[in-house]
Amino acid sequence: MNIEQAQIKEVQKPGEQYRIIVLNCPAIAGSAAPGQFVHMLLPGLKDITLRRPFSIFKAEDGNIAILYKIVGRGTSALSMLAAGDEVDLMGPLGKGFPCDIAGEIPVLVAGGYGVAPLAFLAKRLKTQGVIFIGGASAADILCVKEFEKLNWEIRIATEDGSMGDKGLVTEVLKAWLDKNPERRPVLYACGPDGMLKAVSGLAVDRDLKAWLSLDKHMGCGVGACLACVQKLKFPDGHTGWGRVCKDGPVFEAREIVWN
Amino acid sequence: MPCKYDGNMSNAGKNLDMTVDLAGIRMKNPVMVASGTFGYGPEYADFVNLSELGAIVVKGISAEPCEGNPVPRMVEVKSGLVNAIGLQNPGVAKFIKEYMPFLRKHDVPVIVNIWGKSVEEYERVAGCLNDVEGIAGLEVNISCPNIKEGGIAFGTDPKSAGRVVSAVRKQTRLTLIPKLSPNVPDIGVMARAVEDAGADAVSLINTMPAMVIDIETRKPVLANTVGGLSGPAVHPVAVKLVWEAWKAVKIPIIGMGGITCAEEAIELMIAGASAVAVGTANFTDPSTASRVVKGIREYLARHGMACVKDLTGSIKTR
Secondary structure: OOOEEEEEEEEEEEOOOOOEEEOOOOOOHHOOOOOEEEEEOOOOHHHHOOOEEOOOOEEEOOOEEEEEOOOOOHHHHHOOOOOEEEEEEEEOOOOOOOOOOOOOOEEEEEHHHHHEEEHHHHHHOOOOEEEEEEEHHHOOOOHHHHHHHHOEEEEEOOOOOOOOOOHHHHHHHHHHHHHHOOOOEEEEEOOOOOHHHHHHHHHHOOOEEEEEEOOOOOOOOOOOOOOEEEEEEEEOEEEEEOOOOOOOEEEEHHOOOOO | OOOOOOOOOOOOOOOEEOOEOOOOOOEEOOOEOOOOOOOOOOOOOOEEEHHEEEEEEEEEEOOEEOOOOOOOOEEEEEEEEOOOOOOOOOOOHHHHHHHHHHHHHOOOOOOEEEOOOHHHHHHHHHHHHHHOOOOOEEEOOOOOOOOOOOOOOHHHOOHHHHHHHHHHHHHHEEEEEEOOOOOOOOOOHHHHHHHHOOOOOOOEOOOEEOEEEEOOOOEEEOOOOEEEEHHHHHHHHHHHHHHHHHHHOOEEEEEEEEOOOOHHHHHHHOOOOEEEEEEOHHHOOOOHHHHHHHHHHHHHHHHHOOOOHOOOOOOOOO
């Protein structure tokens, strides 16, 4: 784990509300695993107290890329930065996705910008699989090309029907699972809690493993402040808090106790 | 406020005496990390050389494990944050077993923050820590705004505060440091009450009671509805209260509240603090404490001062 001053190499605009930034940070890039995140301190904004966590979208050649949606103060401030500007990064943080799935087919489920860590995962997995990408509208469907390059099977669902199937991505996933009962996939998902809960339900019903990456507001990012806790069920049966930043952000579906 | 002394003059003040003896706790420098912002030590060990800290104050420990509050527990505000973690902790037995072996490996004084829901619970947790090797002091939290029972209920009434402190005093030989709330009409009265009850030092300030509302939903943001404000926003409040406490008592003061750089630490020491603690800024920049130490050195060198101790209470009248 490192703290690095990372220079922005490039800013891309994959959509009106979305940005991809490429950051030069060799130590972090060299040790990053899919599902891990960086904790970013924005420069020159003295009234911002907390860092902002971003899951890692790419890590190669001494650079990482992150993909984010402009949603609040932090991401608005970040969107004002340009190539050449520097940010302070802590990372790579957290426990990522298990990548060792001998013989089984990976099925990835993304909601909106939750596709970012899954695109990184697909690159590192040895087996090609199926990616389900969901969003409210066509503008929220990202990274399709990334998966095309890897020759993955791509299924798209939008709530307004403007791209792919009309409906929730989890409905499209359910139909696929029902149609392919002989395939025993390992599920990986990242997106809003509602989507993760639905994926979790589908996995438990079918006795499949599902690795879910949670998106929570964080404080310290290293397990000290206990702000980003999630109720978990532990192997011995008792329930208690897990720290999304340190014990996660990836948990197996059966570990999570949903509200 | 711009930070002039931010640790960039690396050669400044090599021969300065940065040591502090805080009521028997010998510290390499006066800069510690505050309870609740540094976990139990291992969380930040990848980013900070723990042996360079003046002391570590670990997250609050109670006699029994405590689950804390529901989420959301923290929200950022302008120049700070409001938290209502609710003192989640593994309980004293698990703390001793899981974290003390790690902490003993580092050359840094360990101060254990303790709390209870009753005087008896404070006594019990203090008693459990009495014979544990490697603990330098107990910080007694009588000022947490985030739990209904105990906590701040003891910290806003001088008689109750005195009762808790004298009960813990009977249980411990360790340096005893009550942590005071800023939410009192006269901090001097509270500081004197705990001094009279046997405190060796006093630390202040805890967070200030605060609240954030989401105007779209019109609901409080925190699950606990209210929480405690910390960060740069509270710093001038801490300066005033440290100054008032310094005028009221003879025991040393650990000053804390919104330190992000050396200037704010120096200001608290001039107001009367013998040592300072970095809190919320650990989340922003884990190297804050080390930057503050370097910056204090630069300040001492520039002002021709030989000992950091001479800063304490060096305020001049207007």
